[in-house]
Amino acid sequence: MSLKTYQARSMSEALQRVKDDLGRDAVILNTRSFKRGGVLGWGAQRMVEITASHTDQVAEFTPAERSAADRTPAPPVAARVADAGTISSLRDEMASMRVSIEAVLKETRAGRHSEVPAELVETYTRLISGQVADELARELLSDLGPLAGDEEALRQSLAERIAEMVPTSGSLERRADGRPYVVALVGPTGMGKTTTLAKLAANARLRDQRRVGMITIDNYRIAAVEQLRTYASILEIPLRTVSSIEQMRTALGELSACDLVLIDTAGRSPNDEPRLEELGGLLAASGADEIHLVLSSTHSEAAAVRAVEQFRLLGADRVVYTKLDEAVGFGVVLNVIRKVGLKLSYVTNGQSVPNDICVADSRQLAEMIIGAGPTAGVC
Numbered sequence: 001m002s003l004k005t006y007q008a009r010s011m012s013e014a015l016q017r018v019k020d021d022l023g024r025d026a027v028i029l030n031t032r033s034f035k036r037g038g039v040l041g042w043g044a045q046r047m048v049e050i051t052a053s054h055t056d057q058v059a060e061f062t063p064a065e066r067s068a069a070d071r072t073p074a075p076p077v078a079a080r081v082a083d084a085g086t087i088s089s090l091r092d093e094m095a096s097m098r099v100s101i102e103a104v105l106k107e108t109r110a111g112r113h114s115e116v117p118a119e120l121v122e123t124y125t126r127l128i129s130g131q132v133a134d135e136l137a138r139e140l141l142s143d144l145g146p147l148a149g150d151e152e153a154l155r156q157s158l159a160e161r162i163a164e165m166v167p168t169s170g171s172l173e174r175r176a177d178g179r180p181y182v183v184a185l186v187g188p189t190g191m192g193k194t195t196t197l198a199k200l201a202a203n204a205r206l207r208d209q210r211r212v213g214m215i216t217i218d219n220y221r222i223a224a225v226e227q228l229r230t231y232a233s234i235l236e237i238p239l240r241t242v243s244s245i246e247q248m249r250t251a252l253g254e255l256s257a258c259d260l261v262l263i264d265t266a267g268r269s270p271n272d273e274p275r276l277e278e279l280g281g282l283l284a285a286s287g288a289d290e291i292h293l294v295l296s297s298t299h300s301e302a303a304a305v306r307a308v309e310q311f312r313l314l315g316a317d318r319v320v321y322t323k324l325d326e327a328v329g330f331g332v333v334l335n336v337i338r339k340v341g342l343k344l345s346y347v348t349n350g351q352s353v354p355n356d357i358c359v360a361d362s363r364q365l366a367e368m369i370i371g372a373g374p375t376a377g378v379c
Contacts, residue, residue: 005051033049035350120145165334182286188307194228214231215286216264217263240255242282291317304332
């Protein structure tokens, strides 16, 4: 299939470009928003991108994919990022949506909708399609039947209930005794730890005027270390690389004049017990005040829960959720936080540094889950 992308400052302008180039019968396969320009993300301009194709080329999908596309609504703006592997991303998204829709259909066939008031079935279906677990969706709607005739009251009550299920921890704290406040980021590979750490460092340095230092114990990915060196140079903050407990203690001593010390770690598989133990020893030596487990909203719920189980043993006491701009549904955040009982600290929705990160707001997340709040513009 031949795909084309069109970028503009607004959705209407991008759509007009698609129509001018491909005609009125063009098929839109994906949309996203992103930021362009600026310095370290400052002054960046929000842009819209549409990926489209000629109608006749959509036939190149397999029969199963065409069937799924016929019964699956078009993905919302910024539902996925398709910078690379656009076909693969689209297939993954349709597969995920198909699972959600088929789950709802299965419930209907089994007659379990009888447990949900008829007037709330549409709301229930929307929650399920947004990746909210079935049992949670039912719990949330358990006694809201009387509000079904008042859309605003129903939305408010539902948002309040979801918000109560997502405890948050607030922004990074400060020490009163003048010593550095030490924060470590841990998690599986590919969750976005290094970029998240850079965002936290940039915000603390540029916006909060804090004296920041960084430590990396990621000795497995040279590119990640070099990436941090670049950020450290631009932000004019010190960076130390450590690989042993003794080096950790030395680095902390050298950064003792900082208000905040951020520690980056290499991605570890929850099943790699030897490396997890090694990481645990280094974290213990750091005396970290906070250890944040970084998870991606594109990660499966089961894998996320498994990661929490293992990294909790290393002291992880709160969660950062990344890549909200790539999520098919935001319900997975609710499902995981509800299951594991940890607080949500930050969320990210893009790669721009220092932008695309914000302190977690349970009410804002709730609005996103029920489809009443922004997606790409969360931060």
